[in-house]
Amino acid sequence: LMAVGGSNVEAAMNWVFEHNSDPDFNDPLPEGGSAASAAAPSSSDADETIVMSLVENLGCFTANQVRAAVKHCSGAADRAADWLFSHMDDLDGAIAALESTSVAENSTPKPTTPLEDGDGKYNLVGLISHIGKNTGSGHYVAHLKKDGKWVIFNDEKVALSKDPPIRHAYMYLFQRSDTIGAPNSEY
Numbered sequence: 001l002m003a004v005g006g007s008n009v010e011a012a013m014n015w016v017f018e019h020n021s022d023p024d025f026n027d028p029l030p031e032g033g034s035a036a037s038a039a040a041p042s043s044s045d046a047d048e049t050i051v052m053s054l055v056e057n058l059g060c061f062t063a064n065q066v067r068a069a070v071k072h073c074s075g076a077a078d079r080a081a082d083w084l085f086s087h088m089d090d091l092d093g094a095i096a097a098l099e100s101t102s103v104a105e106n107s108t109p110k111p112t113t114p115l116e117d118g119d120g121k122y123n124l125v126g127l128i129s130h131i132g133k134n135t136g137s138g139h140y141v142a143h144l145k146k147d148g149k150w151v152i153f154n155d156e157k158v159a160l161s162k163d164p165p166i167r168h169a170y171m172y173l174f175q176r177s178d179t180i181g182a183p184n185s186e187y
Contacts (some may be wrong), residue, residue: 026120046070050077058084061091068095126173129165140170 019025046067054066054077061069061084073079087094125145131154132138142153143164152161 004139028120047075050075050080053077054081054084065091065095068098072098120176121178122174123177124166124172125175127164127166128171129171131171143169144173 046064047070050070051063051066054070055061055063058066058081062100065084066080069083070077073083084091123145123166127143129141129143130138130140139155143161145151150161150164152164154158
């Protein structure tokens with residue numbers, strides 16, 4: 001999510017599919033480094049294309065009001081529009097509160113939580129698939145790996161599954177294997 005601005009899950013998944021073979025894909029995320037700042041807009045800037053698009057499309061807010069909302073929502077246009085409409089009763093007061101809060105936040109250092117060390121190795125532990133012609137008919141089932149064997153959960157029925165539909169799942173569940181039993185105490 002950081003690489004696409006933090007609010008669009010579909011864009012984030014597309015980014016994952018495009019970059020999952022990058023040599024640094026499993027490297028720890030930077031803590032405020034160049035990749036983080038390039039991925040998300042800084043708190044002092046708002047993307048003017050987003051600002052002008054919202055001003056034009058919403059039609060009832062000034063550029064300064066939209067700019068404040070976009071900054072507050074880390075560049076996410078949909079969240080900024082929602083914020084603007086949620087604060088219409090006292091929009092100028094809400095923007096003033098945002099500005100005074102951002103000044104206070106910028107003056108105090110933020111603590112950072114250390115990232116887990118390790119290679120970032122994951123094991124497939126579950127998947128969700130659909131049984132039926134299309135999503136309008138049929139139903140979803142889950143397969144989970146328990147003690148090295150696949151188990152299917154189909155409503156009230158639970159049974160061993162000899163050949164789970166791994167290639168046809170809608171959602172995959174992974175567990176990081178190199179940090180099991182050693183969680184970071186600060187999480």
